[in-house]
Amino acid sequence: MSDHLPGLPTAEWPYLQILVRLALSLALGLLIGLERERRGKEAGLRTFGFICLLGALGGSLGTAFSLLVLALVGLLVVFLNLQTLRAGEGTELTTSAAMLVTGMAGVLCGQGHTISPAAVMVIATALLAWKERLAGFSMGLTEGELRSALLLAILAIVIYPALPRGAVDPWHLVEPRAAWVTVILIAAIGFVNYVLWKLYGDRGTELSGFLGGLVNSNFTVIELSSRVQQAPQAFVQPAYRGILLATSAMLLRNASLLLIFAPLVLLGSLPTFALMLFTSTALVLWSHRRGQAPRPASPATLKLELPFSLPQALKYGVVFLVLHVLGGLTQRQFGNLGFYAVSVLGGLMSSASAVAAAATLASQGSLSPSVAATGAVLASFTSLVFSLTFVLRTRHAPLIRGLATAMLCVALAGVAGLLVADAVQPWLTQWAAQLERSTAAPSP
Template sequence: MSLLSTTVPAIGIPVQGAVTEWPYLEMLTRFALALALGLLIGLERERRKKEAGLRTFGFIAVLGAVGASLGDTYAYIVLCLTGLLTVFLNIQDMRTHAGTELTTSAAMLVTCVAGILCGKGHTLTPAAIMVCSTALLAWKDILQGFSIGLTEGELRSALLLAILGIVIYPALPVGSIGPMGLIEPRAAWATVILIAGIGFVNYVLWKAFGTRGVAIAGFLGGLVNSSVTVNELASRVGPHANSAVAAAAYRGILLATSAMVTRNAVILALLAPGVAVAGAGAYVAMLGASAFFVFHPRTPAATGIVEHDAPSDQIVLPFSLWSALKYGLVFLLLHVAGVLTQKYFGNVGFYLVSLIGGTVSSASAVAAAASLAADGKLTLDAAATGAIVASLSSVAINLPFVLRVPNRRFVTAIAVAMSVIAILGLAGMLLGETLAALVTEHFPILLSMKGAPS
């Protein structure tokens, strides 16, 4: 390895019959970074009273940097010496404490590799490695508690989600296949990953917060399935329910609706940012109306909340392969139906498909609209209108669950709130064409952006 400089004083060191010139300031910076990173992880080991502490890790990092500066051969020699040092450390520890220091040994090897990277002139990469490694050591108790509390089903779900995104998605063919190019495997699978990921994150949040209140349960449940959430909350309001129970259910139902609208807007933003901007007026209006009815002091929600009277666990649906595939299948059917109806019946046919699809799965219907727009098969305003129609359809399909509640005041309050949300959503939908023209004129880059994972 040769480092040449004509402007900075250099120190000449013979290496394998040649003279490698080391720019003093540059090399000093590399060694200082290596030392700082070694001291960082050494500080954590010192606090835990390990055999290898602050000075040992500092020396290892600097030694790795010096070896890399001399050449690759010396870097390998330093790495082997560090390995021997870990063997000696474990032998000594077994003699004195009848145990091994595998974690410290691994940290020493990582520190040596980071020092070698510093010696080769890298900065951000070794710094990121060492910071993450130190965090793993410092968060030992937290990580152990998390792993112990993890159930087999949760671990299996996480692995399934990883398989969906990392193993299966890259193997799918790119572009359209089948007659008329109606099927896009990657787009359909991206929807499966996206919706399954939202469900999995929602489950993690549910587990973290528990059933502390109807508000949390309503919002988290609405992220996955607003209809199930609304049905469960409405069933808790009987003809003689006190005002606190009714108010809790009222707020939970509106928060479930807000969560559904938020989820659909996020799906649009991830899959087709231009469509999300075109539909922003309607989604902002619906969210604003929901927030008003939830938090305004004169609404029924202000009469009280029963924190302990949370819905059952069936509101939150843990991630499963079947639920993910179901969403993907619905998306695929809606995508094909949307292409065919738009081709033969124009935008009106696509809107009808979105209306029906929203009653089954508004998330899949919104994803289908975004996919069609991203592929150039729909205009921005048409796709935004279809996504909004699907969201409004999801709001409307929840009303029958509320209307069967034998509490007229509660039903009236929910009906008024959802009607206002729907009306404002329709009013915001009228801005779709204007916002789409704005995107086309001033933000053309959004037209070419597709949010499918690469």
């Protein structure tokens, strides 16, 4: 008698490939199942592991089996909720949604995806694990903050598609869509940082200073300086560290903008930003190790502006557009020195807008990456020095001397970084040219 039935198709999966897919699905299912198990849910570690494995098998078998698996997971969700209702515990809506997401992620793993299902499952696990913190944040959300989030969504989803594409002026300097993307990106970064500040900003003056600096470094310095005037003896050292961390956050935010808009510009200015951040961090750690001044009884309570508002959006847009146009025109008329002057001026108004303008000009080919990098560094320098003027209002000589010395050290580190960047610039230019030739070469 034959061992195989005639007419039935057979298929063999590549052993290593299917093993990797199943292992990834199992790991992701156990990740979210571990969180559910810790909370004492009926569907825990093993259930979510099985669901993700089942989804991977369905995804590997094809579309029909994938739909069958999702239907089975939906049926399992129905049985789970019926059981909890009979026990008088109510419905398990969050766990049910997590099971459906897990099944879909398993299907993606079975189809050969790796990054997307992993990202989805990490996000889903974070949403489950941060239940209390997210609930507390939503309950403490003010009406103004909610309007701020809705306005950001409207500007990004409604207004952006209606803007014209490309340049609208004969000099090819004004591109409404590019300018609006920059506005939305800067505002979104500020909004996310505002959320982080609201979640974790009450952990201490130093952490408040850093997270506040990501939102708005100048307002953070003003708030910390005002606290020094209220309690000068107990708050000097924490304010010193908080202001340094606020300026460090400003540098980190500007470097992130360069990474998003023009990575080659960041590559040219990376030694400068790295040395400035290292120096600022070292000064903060050194202040911690000294520990001479008593700590304040309570951390600073910063009062920052709303994360996003229409006047703030218009301010970012106008500043960016003015700096973008002036930077391009002055560079054409007066060379690099004209652009550097505009960058310094932009640092006084908004270093984020000035850095974004420099990166955008470089990405459009109006500036070389090295010139744009120097302009971004100059804007950051100007913002750093400008923040020191707010400390002068405290009239506290030890704090002023300490921060002036610290800012000078950070600035000298930035100058050293500029020299290093200038020394490696020929190598970077050669590497960029090789990369451009390799990407432009036709594939065989």
